[in-house]
Amino acid sequence: MGTKLIIDTDPGVDDAFAIALAAVSADVDLLGVTTVFGNVPLAMTTANARRLLQLCDRPDVPVAAGAARPLVHRNERNSTVHGVDGLSGRAGSLPEATRPLEPQDAVGLMVSLLEASDEPVTIAPIGPLTNVAALLAAHPGVRDKIARIVLMGGGMAHGNITAAAEFNIWADPEAARRVLSEDDVPCVMVPLDLTHRCAVDSAWLAKLASSGPIGKALDALTPDYLAHYRRVLGYDGIVMHDAVAVAEAINPGLLRTETYPVNVDTSAGPSRGQTLVDRRPALQDPGAQPGRLIEVATDTDLDGLREFVLTRLIEAR
Template sequence: MPIPVILDCDPGHDDAFTILLAAAHPAVELLAITTVAGNQTLEKTTLNARRVCSVAGISGVPIAAGRARPLHGPPRTAENIHGESGLDGPGFGSGEPAVPEDPRGALALVRDTLLAHPVPVTLVPTGPLTNIAVLLLAHPELTSRIDRIVLMGGSTDRGNTTPAAEFNILCDPEAADIVLRSGVPVTMFGLNATHQVRATPEVVDRIAALGTPLSGLCVDLLTYFASTYREVYGFDAPPLHDPLTVAHLIDPSLVSLVRAAVTVELTGTHTRGATVVDLHGVTGAPADVEVGMEVDTEGFWDLIVEAVRVLGGR
C-alpha cells in the first residue's frame, strides 16, 4: 500500500524536486500540497507549487495556500538562495499555470483530507512549520489521523542562516517548538544529513541526458541553485535538502536514524531557532524524535533521476 502523504512546502528549488518525487513514485500517494511563506512570500510559493505541478503534468492533487507569516515576529525569505521568484533559473512563462489553487486554504484542505482518508496520513513539511503548528493548535482532535510528521529542518550541529539555526526552523521557532512537543511521532532531516546529497555536475549530467522538457527545466533549476550556493556558502555543488524526506518514505534504508531528544531554542540572543539535539542522552529527556544521520547518496539520486524520467515521459 502506498503511504498517504500531505506535502507542506515553500517552493523553493529543493521543494520543487520534492513535489516531483512524491508525485512520481508509486510508494507514495500524494493527497494534497499546501504552501507556506518561507523561501519566498506565500503568493510566490503558491504560484511556484502550481507551476511545478503544471509543467510536470501533476493533476488531481489539490494545492492550497497557508500562512503568510510566522506565529510571532516578522517574516523572512531566502531570496539570496532562491531568487526573486523563489524558483529563479528556468523560464516558466507569464501565463497562468494549468493547475488551480484550491479555494479552501491550507487548514481546511488538510482537515478535510485527514478526515476523508481511511488511514492516518503522513505530513511532510519541507518549509517553516507554521501551517503544521496552526493545524495542531486548531484541531488537536485530528492528531489521531496523523501517522507521523517527516520534516526537513534543523541540524545536529551548525546552522545555515545563523551560525546556530537552519532556515526553516529560524523562520518560525515557536511553530517548530509546537510540532516537536505535540506528541505526534516526528522524523527530522537536518542539515547534517541533507548536506550529504549535493547536486554535483555528474548528477546534473544524468538529468540532462534524459532529454525531455522537464529534465531541461530541472537542469536550469539546479544550475541556478548551484550558482547561489557557490556565491553564498562557497559550496562546489548545492545540497538538495527537502526531497530527503520523501526519499526516506520510499526507502527507509537510505538514511540511518537515531533517536534523540530535540528542543528548539526560542530566546537565545545568538542561538534563536537552533535545534538542540541530545545525541548522547545527557539531558535525560525522552529520546522521542528520529533524527537522520548517514545518507546513501547514490540511492537518493537514483530516486530523483527516475522521478524526472517518469514524469518527463508522460
C-alpha cells in the same frame, strides 16, 4: 497505491525537486500540496507549487495557500539563495496551472484530506512549520490520522541562515518548537548535517537534464541555486535538502535515524531557531530535559539516495 502524502512547501529549488519526486512516483498517493511563506513570499510559493504540479501533469492534486507570516514574530527576511522568484528567476518557464487554487486555506485542506483518508497519512513539511503547528493546535482530533511527520529542517552542528539556525526552523521557531518538542505525533527531522552530505554534482544534473521534459525543466531552475552552492561546496553541485526528506517520506527507512531529545530555541538572542539535539547518552531519558524524543536522520547510503531520486525523476514521463 503506496504512501499517502501531503507536502507542505515553500518552493524553492530544492522544494521543486521534492514536489516532482513525489508527483511522479507511482507508489505515492499525493493527496495535496499546501504552501507557506519561506524562500519567497506566499504568493510566489503558491504559484510555484501549482506550476510544478502542472509540469508533472498532476492537475488532480489540490493546492491550498497557508500562512504568509510566522505565528508570533513577523519576519521580513526571505532567502536569497533561490533567486528573486524562488526558482532562479525562471518560474515563468513552467506551464501555467490549469487547476484553480483551493478556496480553503492550507490547514482546512489538510484537515479535510486527513479526515477523508481511510489510512494514516504522512505529512512532509519542507518549509517553515507554521501551517503544521496551526493544524496540530487547532485540530487535535486529526492526530490519529497522521502516520508521521517527516520534515526537512534543523541542524545538529551548525545552521545556514545564521551560525546556529537552519532556515526553515529559524523562519518560525515557535511553530517548530510546537511540532518538534511539544506535540506527540511521530516525527522525523532531516537536518542540514545529512542533507549536505547528499549533494549532487554536475554529472548528476546533466543526467537529469537529458532525461526528458521534466528533468530538463527542473535543471533549468537551478542556475542561482547552483551559483550559491558552488561557493558552499567548492564544486558545481547543489544540495537537494527537501528531496532528501521527501525520499524518506516515500520510502521509510531510506534514511538511518537515531532517537534524541530535541528542543528549539525561541529566545530573541543569536541562537534563535537553533535545534538543540542532545546526543549525550546519559540523557536519552524523556524526563531528563525539556524536549521530547524524536527521530533524527543521521546517515544513509549516499549513492543509493542520489540514485533513488534520479531514477524516479528520469523515469517520469
